[in-house]
Amino acid sequence: MEESLLSREPLAEEAQYERQLRPRRLDEYIGQREAVESLRVSVQAARQRGECLDHVLLFGPPGLGKTTLAHILANEMETQIVPTSGPALERGHDLMGVLTNLAEGDVFFIDEIHRLPRVVEELLYPAMEDFQINFVVEKGIHARTMRIPLKPFTMVGATTRPGLLSSPLRERFGIFHHLDFYDEDELTRIVLRSAAILGAPIEPAGAAEIAGRARGTPRVANRLLRRVRDYAQVRGDGTITREGADAALTLEGVDARGLDRLDRRVLVAIIEQYGGGPVGIEAIAATVNDEAGTLAEMVEPFLLKIGFLVRSPSGRKATPQAYRHLGYRGQGPVQLQL
Ligand code: ADP
Secondary structure, eight states, X not given: OHHHHHOSSOOGGGHHHHHHHOOOSGGGOOSOHHXXXXXXXXXXXXXXXXXXXXXXXXXXXXXXXXXHHHHHHHHHHTOOEEEEEGGGOOSHHHHHHXXXXXXXXXXXXXXXXXXXXXXXXXXHHHHHHHSEEEEEESXXXXXXXXXXXXXXXXXXXXXXXXXXXXHHHHHTOSEEEEOOOOOHHHHHHHHHHHHHHHTOOBOHHHHHHHHHTSTTOHHHHHHHHHHHHHHHHHHSXXXXXXXXXXXXXXXXXXXXTOOOHHHHHHHHHHHHHSTTOOBOHHHHHHHHTSOHHHIIIIXXXXXXXXXXXXXXXXXXXXXXXXXXXXXOOSSSOOOOOO
C-alpha cells in the first residue's frame, strides 16, 4: 500500500481524478516559472504570426506536470491535442495513421518518447521537419519513395529519460524544458487548489503537511490529499488540519520526508551492504532486486535532490542526512545484514 501511495506513476483508478485536477491554462499552472514564462512567449509569438508552435520536448521525473503542460499548450493555441505514447506506436503504420489525421495546428503529444521503436522514430524525422511522411513502396529496382504531405502540427514529446533519446530526434525539437521537483510552497498551493476543486475544507497548515511529504511531486501531493480527505471525513469533522494530515499519512506509512519503501531499501542497501558507498547503480539494483533504469528514473533524482545521496565518479554515496533520517547513529562501521 505504501509503495503504491507514493508511486510516481499514475495508478489505474486515478486517471479521472487527475483529469479533474489538471490545470487548463498557463495561468493556473503552479511553479516551473522559467518554463511557463518561456512557453508563454513562444505561444504568443506563434499566435501573432499565425503559425504552429515549434516542437517542444519536456523532460523530468514522472508526475511533475509534463502531460498537463502538453494539454495546456493545445488550449493556449486553441487547438486539439492528440495524445499517444512511445510504446503504443509499435509500427510505422500506427504513426502514419495518427499523423495523416492531424488537423492544422494540432498538438501531437507523445509521452515516453524515449520508448519509440526505431522504425517509427525514423518516420517522424521528415514529419517533424518538413511535415511530410516518406515511405518506400515496392522493392529493388522498382523501389520508389512516396511522399505524403501533412498539415503543419506541433509535436510535444515528454520523457523521463532524455539521455535515451537519439540525437537526430532531439535535434528536431526547437523548444526544450526541464521540469524539476516542486518546492514545498508550490506544492502547498497545489494542494490548496486541488482541495478547492474537490470541495474539501482544508487549513493551510494541513496543506503544508501534505506538501512536505509529497516528494516534490504534484501527482503524489494530490494522491496524499485524497487519503487525508478520507481520514478527515471519517475520523475528524471533515476539515483537513495539520494534525489530521499527520495522523492520516503516518497511518498510511508515509514517512516524514515522503520516502517510500523502495527509496528506503536503496538507502539501506548502500549503507548496510556497501558501507555507505560509493557503489554503482547496477550493484544497488541487483541488491534491491530492481532494474537499474527504474532506480535511475524513479528513485535517484529525488534522493539526490534532497541531499540523501550524492553521485561521484565511482558511484553513489549515502550522506549523513540519509543515515540520520533512517535512524543510524553516525556513519561509523555498520552491521552487515546478509
Ligand atoms: P507527468 O506527465 O509529468 O507524469 P502529469 O502532467 O500527468 O505529470 O501531472 C500529474 C498530476 O499532477 C496532474 O493530474 C495534475 O493535476 C498535477 N499537476 C502537475 N503539475 C501541476 C502544476 N504545475 N500545477 C498544478 N497541478 C499540477
